[in-house]
Amino acid sequence: MNKTETFKKNPYNVNNRLITESDIINIMKSLNINDFKINNIVLYQTSFIHKSYCRLPEYSEFEYPGAPCLPLQEKSYETMEFLGDSILGSVVSSYIYKRFYEIHNQNEGFLTKLKIRIVCGETLSKLSSDLKLQEHLVISRYQEEQCSGRRNLNMLEDVFESLIGAIYLDHGYQVTSDFIIRVIERYIDFTDILLIDNNYKDQISRYFQQVFHVYPKYENVKNEDDKFICRLYNGDQLIIEGEGKSKKKAEQDASKNALVHFNVIT
Template sequence: MNKERKEDLKDLCKILSIEMSDLYLLSTALTHTSYAHESKEIPKPAHSERLEFLGDSVLGLVVSTYMYRRFPKMDEGELTKLRAHLVCEASLAKHARKVGLGKYILLGKGELISGGRERASILADAFESVIGAYYLDQGLEKVNDYILNLMQEELLMMAKHGLCYDYKTRLQEMVQKDGIVEIVYQLMDATGPDHDKIFETAVLINGKVNGQGSGKSKKEAEQHAAKQALLKLGDNVC
């Protein structure tokens, strides 16, 4: 590893507010398979896939343990849905973007040209790999604290809303932050027989259509419309 790479990784540790004694491990976590395969180094540099596998398991353990203790009355199905929301690709990519993780990922030429540094799948995988590296370097206690602190906002919302924390609620909270208060869900169409209707709904924010959705009930259609509005407003929903 050259001096410039070491300094970059030290800077990243400061941004992440973590300590890493083994910067080579962190560099491996941020080495995409495309870079390793194209490298002319002998032997080929290690890539991130094994650390990604480990990080995925560590994330699952930390989040599952938190939810098991925080929500003693939830059944396995409900816990699974909440965990899926917290560790989905969009959520992990969002955290990666916040710290500018893409800048530090080593990519092959093809991935670089195609915008790999901003691709959600690559960012989410890199985030998992970094978690895996941090776990190996510093242990479970520190990585547990790091993950729970990083996901504090989502965890607080889960504690407040549980499974009732849905896209409509999320949209309401998002727009209220910006001082936008008028949200209207408007039924646009209903097709099909009475026993199998499909409802089409639009969500209007301050009179402007921001999302449309369909569903087998008005509530489902409204949820889908709210999700589309969130995506339009730049929220990384799962």
């Protein structure tokens, strides 16, 4: 089902509620950040609102059912996600430089590989789940019931980045950096992450050469959400699609999906 058809579905979802100050404080306390103050709760609430639960022309035919159902919202988390993605990359780069170059004198290749593995969608969606951010997502009923809802990995990745954006807008860079580093040091096992081969594009390339004696072909297009859809082909045969915020991420996602399709990974 495409996006237009999705937004023709009744969006109202009784499972939604806006995140509260106490929810945010509890997330911070779980990271031993005990003096966190909230200046603007609306920033944090917006950081959990998916576009599917915003006031859209496509939803005009549906009548608001009233409380306790949450009304459709004015803004989604998309711009905060964009901001959070940039800040996350900066903080992670600085952190691994100090920890692995200044202390252990690791080279640029090592640092680049480590950063890629920390900021990849798989890791970020896990961090989001570790913090239980999915409990606070505001999504349409269709997203909840038909699109993996609060288990959707892309959505979990997005909301982790958008929360970072909200913290930055409320408190600035230093507090945001402290939050990110606390999450990294609490939930990331660097021994495990360095052993994981999550360069799915390399893996599917090796598989194609071994089995089909050709390289996979990729075709990238932008969708209506301004994200990239990558189609992976064996010759002229479409095998699978992937999605990402950049061509690189979309190609990795398509490659991973192809590996699952061919039962190389589960």
